[in-house]
Amino acid sequence: MANSDAPLADLAAIIRSKNAGPFRLTLDVIFDDEASFRRVSASGVLARERIAELYAIDVSDVTDHTIYPEGRAIKATIVRATSSGSVEDADVYGCQQHAPLLTIMVPPAV
Amino acid sequence: MSTMTRIYAPLGMLGYGFPEASLEAAVAARPDIFVVDGGSIDPGPYYLGSGASFTNPVMVHRDLSLLLPKALGLGVPLIIGSAGGSGARPHLDRTLEVIRRIAQEQGLRFRMAVIPSDVSPEVVRDAMRRGEVVDFEAGHELTDTDVDSCRHIVAQMGVEPFIAALQAGADVIVAGRAYDAAGPAALPLLNGADPGLAFHMGKIVECGAQVALPRASDGVLADVYTDRFEIEPADPEKRCTVPLVAGHTLYEKSDPYLHSMPSGKLDLHDATYEQLDGRRVAVRGSAFRPATTGSLKLEGAAFVGYRSVCIAGVRDPILIANLDEMLSSVRRKLAVELGGRIPAESYRLQFRIYGHSGVMGALEPELRRPDRRDPYEIGLLIDAVAPTQSEADTIVALARSASLHMGYAGRKATAGNVAFPYSPAEFPAPPAYEFRIYHLLTGIEDPEAMFPITWEDVDGEQ
Numbered sequence: 001m002a003n004s005d006a007p008l009a010d011l012a013a014i015i016r017s018k019n020a021g022p023f024r025l026t027l028d029v030i031f032d033d034e035a036s037f038r039r040v041s042a043s044g045v046l047a048r049e050r051i052a053e054l055y056a057i058d059v060s061d062v063t064d065h066t067i068y069p070e071g072r073a074i075k076a077t078i079v080r081a082t083s084s085g086s087v088e089d090a091d092v093y094g095c096q097q098h099a100p101l102l103t104i105m106v107p108p109a110v
Numbered sequence: 111m112s113t114m115t116r117i118y119a120p121l122g123m124l125g126y127g128f129p130e131a132s133l134e135a136a137v138a139a140r141p142d143i144f145v146v147d148g149g150s151i152d153p154g155p156y157y158l159g160s161g162a163s164f165t166n167p168v169m170v171h172r173d174l175s176l177l178l179p180k181a182l183g184l185g186v187p188l189i190i191g192s193a194g195g196s197g198a199r200p201h202l203d204r205t206l207e208v209i210r211r212i213a214q215e216q217g218l219r220f221r222m223a224v225i226p227s228d229v230s231p232e233v234v235r236d237a238m239r240r241g242e243v244v245d246f247e248a249g250h251e252l253t254d255t256d257v258d259s260c261r262h263i264v265a266q267m268g269v270e271p272f273i274a275a276l277q278a279g280a281d282v283i284v285a286g287r288a289y290d291a292a293g294p295a296a297l298p299l300l301n302g303a304d305p306g307l308a309f310h311m312g313k314i315v316e317c318g319a320q321v322a323l324p325r326a327s328d329g330v331l332a333d334v335y336t337d338r339f340e341i342e343p344a345d346p347e348k349r350c351t352v353p354l355v356a357g358h359t360l361y362e363k364s365d366p367y368l369h370s371m372p373s374g375k376l377d378l379h380d381a382t383y384e385q386l387d388g389r390r391v392a393v394r395g396s397a398f399r400p401a402t403t404g405s406l407k408l409e410g411a412a413f414v415g416y417r418s419v420c421i422a423g424v425r426d427p428i429l430i431a432n433l434d435e436m437l438s439s440v441r442r443k444l445a446v447e448l449g450g451r452i453p454a455e456s457y458r459l460q461f462r463i464y465g466h467s468g469v470m471g472a473l474e475p476e477l478r479r480p481d482r483r484d485p486y487e488i489g490l491l492i493d494a495v496a497p498t499q500s501e502a503d504t505i506v507a508l509a510r511s512a513s514l515h516m517g518y519a520g521r522k523a524t525a526g527n528v529a530f531p532y533s534p535a536e537f538p539a540p541p542a543y544e545f546r547i548y549h550l551l552t553g554i555e556d557p558e559a560m561f562p563i564t565w566e567d568v569d570g571e572q
Contacts, residue, residue, distance in 0.1 A: 020364045022151060022545040023247045028360050032353075056473055064364040070383065071357040077364040079249070081471075085154025086544040087414060087458050087495050092154040096469050103475050 008045065008104040011036040015101050019094035020077055022084040024063065027051065027098060030073040037072040039109040046104070051076045054100035113335065115298040116141045117311065118344065120329035122318030124148045124173050124190065124205075125165030128328050132344040137180050139331055144181045145293045146173075147316040148205065149192025151409065151545075152362075157196045158262055159411030159543030163204055164195035171208050178212055178282070182220055187276060189283045189293040191316075196409075197287025198262035199228050205284055213570030220281035222566045225271045227264045227286030229408060229551075229560070231257045237551055243408070248548040256546045260410030263547060268372030268404065269309075271561040272296035278563075285561075287409065289372055290316040298334040309376045310396035311339040313369065314358050319343050321354040321391075342390040349389035356383045372407075372557060374400040404554035410547030415457070415495040418502040420510045420536035422528035424488040428520050429527055431484055436518040436527070437461050443512050448505065457496035457505055464489035490528060495542045506536045 009015060014030035029046060031037035040046065052059045055078055064077040082089045091097055118141035121128040125148075150164070157164045181188040194201025206224065213220070234257050237243050243252050250256075257263070264287035273296050275283045285293070291312025298308040311332045314321055319328035322343035329344035341350050359366040359378055369376040380395040424430055440461075445454055462468045465485040467477065476482060492513065494505040514526050554560065 018362055019152060020362050021247055022155070022548060023249060024364060026360075026362065026364055030353075030357060030360070054475075066366055068360065068366045070381070071353065071360055071366065073357060073360055073366070075360055075364075075366060083155075083248075083545050084151075085156060087542055088460065089154075090462065090469055090471060093152055097473075099470060100473065100475050 003108055005105040005107055007102075008040065008106050009102050011040060011106055015098050017094055017097040019080070019084050023080055024077050025080050025094045025097055026075060026077040027101065028073055028075050029101065030071060032072070034072065035109070037069075040106055041067050041074060042110060043106050045106055046074045046076065048076065051078065115301045115303060115334045117294050117297065117315060117332045117334065118144050118329060119294060119315035119318055119332070120144060120146060120177055120344065121173065121327050122147070122316070122320055123150065123165065125170040126327040127169055127173065129326075129345065130176060132328050133176055133180060135346050136329060136331055136344040137184065140184065141186060141331060143186050143297045144177055144188040145191070145315070146177070146189070147191045147290050147293060149195050149197050149287065153195070155411035155543040155545045156540060157201075158198060158264070158409060159260070159413060160541070161198060161200035161262060163201060167204065167208065170205070171212065174208055175212050175215070178209065179216055179218060182218055182281060187281055187283065187297070189272060189285070189296065191285050191288035191290070191293035193284050193286060196262070196264070197227050197285070198264050199226060199286070200262070202226055202284065202286045209282065209284065210568060213568045216570060218568070218570045220568050221279060222282040222284065222568050223275035223278070223280035224564045224566060225267065225275065225283065225285040225561050227267050227288065227561060229263045229265045231263065234263060234408065234551070240553070242551060242553045244550040244552055246550050248545070252547060252549050256410070256412070259412035260547055261413070263408060263410040265406040265408050265551060265560060266372065267406070267561045268292050268557050269295050269299060270557045271563060273300050274558055275563055276300055282568075291371065294332070303334045304336065305398035306376065306396040307334055307339050307393070309371065309398055310378065310381065310393060311341070313376070314341060314355060317358065317361070319345070319348065320361070321358050322348040322350050323354065324348060338392050338394045340386065340390055340392045350391045352383045352385045352391055355391045355393065372554070373404050374398055403552065404557050406551045406554055406557075406560065408547050408549050408551050409545070411543045412546040414542040414544050415497055416499040416502045417493060417495045417539040417542045418499070418506040418536055419539045420492040420506050421532070422490045422492070422510075422513065422530050422535065424490055424528055425486070426523045426527070427484065427486065428522060429518060430488055432518045432520065433463065433488065436516050437513070439516050439518070440509055440512040443516070444505065444508055447508065452496065452501050452505065457494055457501060459494045459505055459509060460492070462491040462493070464491065492536070493539070499538055503536070503538060510536050
């Protein structure tokens, strides 16, 4: 664990996307253990700017970003490209948009 | 206040089913009220737009056939919020029909409060002229065209109409679109509970056993005290855990600490979670910040057009390598051959390429891998949305035949490009809708006046 990058998918218990209303997509990364939660929180891999890059949007379209220690979770909410169920939408529930998060590599804990 | 109010939420959505054994266990615990949330905006705009039911009527009948007699037998109220899924008049009416039928089938008698949530276009337009309709997320200011285009407009009611109905002695309350925590919070608030605790509890229980393991569509019991609430699964074999209860506030929300609601904000910055034993969790510290005037969330979905779809498989690797080019040729052919009859601006034609970019489109991270290889099989979904069904059908039929025969560089499989699973290869789909109204109606001084209650004495013995 200590000396190399690890895939976020190996460190997090839950990595998911879901609509928060028809116009927003909310991303949750939830950890089972404090050490992984702190390592990822401190690393900045899920910072607003990184989320904006992964989802090809302006940082201003990351409308909410929260570190939630009570739930050992990091949450980011972004503006949906199209509203849920609109003609061009490909994911009515927004629950299969998390793949970019699975590509994230997390540096070793400091 | 009475020292404790016990809420039973049998499941997260009426019609999803739940184990009868859990109901028996919950009944043995003698809850003070049964509360079910019927609704969600998750399944997309079609249900609110068209008035169609999201949940299966046979399963709604099954769930209510079990719940209604148990609640009445215990002498406790049953609340159904956001009836029929979307909570507009047709959805509400369909739920009322099921309830009346169950009353007949089982010889039940009860006093029923019906609380519609429909808002007339005139009320919305008046509020727009007063500058009281606010865009908070939809990304556009509400226009008269938006209002005219939605057959059903609903406002999410808060807790006040539920409290009024309970105070007036309702046995069964069937409400249209409601804020999800409103139904569960009503009785605790009537009993003097702290609003922060009542609403936080309501938000958790309306999802049913989502905070319990092992995962299943099932219920929870919540006990609301003066300084805390405790939550446990209805099924004695299941358990609620702190991570699940604390994590619930993340689900489908933008901010885990602050939730906007009709009469203010639920503030969870100081909420604490304690695992009481193997299966019960206590929550303290949830707070409610009242607003000076209320706001109601308005929802409406507009008809966009008629749709037709065609599903086909591609297995030829040379075609898969040249698919974009082949589909561009199909588009060009359609533009030329339909040009006079069906102008390109009047319809939208999409080719969704599953196995490639069907789910994430241009954001698909796999597309950017340097070592990317084409899949050996592609699922091609062709769909068109047009002003008439006939036009949508025509466009997709032409796209289908063109896709089947269109040439491309290096083609060897000259007998047909795509594998249709069905004959007919294309078929009409339900019409397309989109959310057009998702705005706040502000300046609400009298939250009960927006949601008048009608009363019905249901007598199944007649």
